[in-house]
Amino acid sequence: MRRILLLFLFLFSSAWATAQVLENYEGRWANASEQSLVGSIGQKEVVLAVNSFPQSYFQFEVPARSTIFIDGKLWGLISNDTTFFISTASFKREFRKDSLLVTVINDRMQVGEFGLQVTKVATNALEKEQVDLEKQFLAQQKRTPVQPLKDFFALSLFVILGLAAVYRRVYPYLLGVLLQPLSVIKAEDFSESGGLQKVFSFDILLYLFLVSMMLAQSLVTGIVIFRPDWIENWIGFSAFSLLFFWLLASILILLLTILKFSAIKLVSYLFELGKSEFAHFFYLLRLITFGFAVVLVVTTFFTINDFFELKLVFTQLMKGVFWVYLLGVFGLFLLMMNKLNFKNYHLFTYLCLAEIVPFLVLTKWILVLVQ
Numbered sequence: 001m002r003r004i005l006l007l008f009l010f011l012f013s014s015a016w017a018t019a020q021v022l023e024n025y026e027g028r029w030a031n032a033s034e035q036s037l038v039g040s041i042g043q044k045e046v047v048l049a050v051n052s053f054p055q056s057y058f059q060f061e062v063p064a065r066s067t068i069f070i071d072g073k074l075w076g077l078i079s080n081d082t083t084f085f086i087s088t089a090s091f092k093r094e095f096r097k098d099s100l101l102v103t104v105i106n107d108r109m110q111v112g113e114f115g116l117q118v119t120k121v122a123t124n125a126l127e128k129e130q131v132d133l134e135k136q137f138l139a140q141q142k143r144t145p146v147q148p149l150k151d152f153f154a155l156s157l158f159v160i161l162g163l164a165a166v167y168r169r170v171y172p173y174l175l176g177v178l179l180q181p182l183s184v185i186k187a188e189d190f191s192e193s194g195g196l197q198k199v200f201s202f203d204i205l206l207y208l209f210l211v212s213m214m215l216a217q218s219l220v221t222g223i224v225i226f227r228p229d230w231i232e233n234w235i236g237f238s239a240f241s242l243l244f245f246w247l248l249a250s251i252l253i254l255l256l257t258i259l260k261f262s263a264i265k266l267v268s269y270l271f272e273l274g275k276s277e278f279a280h281f282f283y284l285l286r287l288i289t290f291g292f293a294v295v296l297v298v299t300t301f302f303t304i305n306d307f308f309e310l311k312l313v314f315t316q317l318m319k320g321v322f323w324v325y326l327l328g329v330f331g332l333f334l335l336m337m338n339k340l341n342f343k344n345y346h347l348f349t350y351l352c353l354a355e356i357v358p359f360l361v362l363t364k365w366i367l368v369l370v371q
Contacts, residue, residue: 022053023120043105046118050091051098053120057085061117066106071095077311088120149224151239153217153303156246157296160213167210171203178207178286200258209254211285214292216249221299222318222366225311260358267354271346280332280354287328291321322363329355 029044048058061083062068068075091100104116168175220242223230228237235241261281268277295317302310333351 020122021119022056022122023049025118025120029116043103044116045101045103048091048100048102048118049098049120050088050095050100052088053122054089054092056088056120056122058088058091059083059085059117059119059121062104063106063116066104066116069103069105071097071100072103085121148237148239148242150303152220152242152246153300155239155243156213156217157300160210160217160296163210163213167206171207174203174207178282179289180286205254208257208285209250211289211292212253212257213246213250214289214296215253216246218292218295218299218318219249219253220246221303221314225314263358264354267350271350273350276336280336283332283335284325284328284355287325291324295321318366325359329359 025046025048029046031044060068062078062081064078064080064082066078068078102118106116224242231237231242231245235245261277264281265277268280295314298317299310299314302313329351332355333347336347336351
């Protein structure tokens with residue numbers, strides 16, 4: 001009698017547990033691969049039905065280092081093995097569709113065990129113990145469509161490299177002078193015979209526009225990563241809208257660069273430094289060119305190959321640019337101190353007015369953007 005009772009309890013509990021699973025998507029996953037610069041990126045796709053069982057929940061079991069896309073938009077970056085629940089009603093309310101395509105990218109994942117699983121269940125089994133990840137994921141009203149971002153990076157990189165090739169063809173000597181790596185540690189530009197004594201000529205303006213395009217790409221990247229809702233509200237998410245915003249930002253940065261040179265020239269005139277504003281301006285311009293060339297290459301690589309790490313990598317790159325720029329200003333101080341007959345106190349005041357204060361204001365704006 002005891003064995004019969006135990007068997008009955010086991011069958012009843014199994015039937016109750018099975019009843020909780022309304023739909024199991026384990027056998028519905030489809031393999032897909034995305035080509036990248038270094039090969040293919042493994043990914044799996046499944047179509048979820050959100051028009052049935054409106055009071056149910058989707059239970060996700062996702063392995064570590066996975067990137068989840070829903071309906072072609074970035075949904076979440078999963079750093080550790082995670083189980084979470086999202087209600088079917090939330091999906092229906094958010095996307096207003098009867099079915100949704102879920103894509104998970106992770107080269108090391110497996111379907112089954114604690115790998116990749118999605119099931120539709122009747123209740124949220126971890127509702128009391130687990131942090132409500134549904135609110136965390138749905139808190140971002142606008143999410144980043146990754147494919148338009150990749151298309152933008154490819155097109156903008158093509159335009160920058162194409163313009164650089166044309167510039168090298170038309171002005172080979174000038175490009176060589178502007179891109180001398182040793183120029184950031186030597187002081188030839190401070191001599192009377194050295195230096196580029198023209199800023200508003202077409203060749204220099206074209207070079208400044210090329211550098212502005214590099215800076216603008218980093219600006220667009222930062223906004224897309226940290227404030228995607230701004231892009232969505234302003235111009236919408238598409239490759240061409242991002243390109244339009246990038247070109248507009250490039251022109252604006254070019255105008256600000258010309259304005260900065262004018263400010264440096266004015267401060268230099270007030271401090272009676274002669275023509276040192278040219279050496280000052282082009283010294284830091286070379287430093288910015290080298291720094292953001294590295295940012296451009298690295299962010300493009302991670303956007304195409306490992307979007308999971310892009311936010312962290314981009315943050316570290318910006319920190320690196322911050323410190324390199326400060327070291328560059330300190331190096332400029334040493335060069336001007338050795339080459340110019342000027343009191344160190346006045347020279348320090350000049351650099352604070354011309355570089356440090358504007359740079360700190362810009363850094364404050366960037367911190368507001370990130371936060």
